[in-house]
Amino acid sequence: MIPVEKARQLIRDFSIATTPALSLNQIFEQYNIIYDEMDYGNTNYMGSLIRAEGKTIILVNTDIKNAGRINFTKAHELGHFSLNHKGEQFECSRTDLMDSTRKPLEIEANQFAKEFLLPEQMIKPISISAPFDFDTIKVISNEFMVSKLVAVFRILEFHLGNYAIIGSKDGIIVHHRISKSLVGKIKFSKSGDSLHNNSFAKQCLISNFRMTGYESIDPNTWVTRNKSGSAFTLKEYSRADKSFGSVLTLLKVDFL
Numbered sequence: 001m002i003p004v005e006k007a008r009q010l011i012r013d014f015s016i017a018t019t020p021a022l023s024l025n026q027i028f029e030q031y032n033i034i035y036d037e038m039d040y041g042n043t044n045y046m047g048s049l050i051r052a053e054g055k056t057i058i059l060v061n062t063d064i065k066n067a068g069r070i071n072f073t074k075a076h077e078l079g080h081f082s083l084n085h086k087g088e089q090f091e092c093s094r095t096d097l098m099d100s101t102r103k104p105l106e107i108e109a110n111q112f113a114k115e116f117l118l119p120e121q122m123i124k125p126i127s128i129s130a131p132f133d134f135d136t137i138k139v140i141s142n143e144f145m146v147s148k149l150v151a152v153f154r155i156l157e158f159h160l161g162n163y164a165i166i167g168s169k170d171g172i173i174v175h176h177r178i179s180k181s182l183v184g185k186i187k188f189s190k191s192g193d194s195l196h197n198n199s200f201a202k203q204c205l206i207s208n209f210r211m212t213g214y215e216s217i218d219p220n221t222w223v224t225r226n227k228s229g230s231a232f233t234l235k236e237y238s239r240a241d242k243s244f245g246s247v248l249t250l251l252k253v254d255f256l
């Protein structure tokens with residue numbers, strides 16, 4: 001069964017109508033999965049699924065402090081279990097839980113986790129009607145108990161507007177994603193690139209500057225290639241979490 005269908009089946013079987021993350025522990029109990037949290041002594045590992053002596057154990061690294069990330073890790077490990085992935089032990093790293101992973105089983109576990117925690121039937125209607133901004137991201141991440149990053153990527157999957165998301169850490173881009181409508185048209189700075197000095201993102205990172213909405217920005221600050229054949233303007237909305245050195249940037253393209 002494909003991961004998305006398996007997640008939907010579980011949501012039906014457990015009659016989940018709101019916040020699927022709240023049902024994770026009940027599901028573990030139902031399937032006799034032992035759940036525990038452990039200090040891995042290594043911040044690179046997020047969690048594990050272990051099958052030993054007829055028992056199934058899901059472990060999450062206590063090093064993860066963010067409730068949303070804990071839920072994503074739990075759902076990801078439940079994905080390995082529900083999808084009957086073969087193997088006695090899955091040790092899942094930070095990279096394995098990212099969309100950019102190339103490992104087929106990790107991709108499947110992530111697809112399962114995304115559909116389980118943020119079901120299309122609940123998220124799509126909100127994504128289509130709500131503004132693509134930090135208020136919507138906050139509402140979704142709070143209501144569904146996921147991290148802001150997981151929430152914003154999921155909203156973008158269904159949003160009909162022309163947007164890009166760029167996540168950076170310590171001034172270097174670590175995540176980037178565009179809406180379906182921009183595929184093949186506009187290319188933006190990518191992972192590994194440095195934040196442009198003229199970007200609002202850089203301002204937010206190095207000063208107390210705080211944005212409360214989209215502001216016009218020179219497209220050259222973020223766009224590396226325009227293959228659309230049309231002129232456009234660009235707006236940026238960035239928010240920094242300076243304790244982690246991270247900035248989340250939303251970019252809006254308006255074709256002229």
Ligand SMILES: [Zn+2]
Pocket residue numbers: 076077080090091092093096105106109
């Ligand atoms: Zn995994």
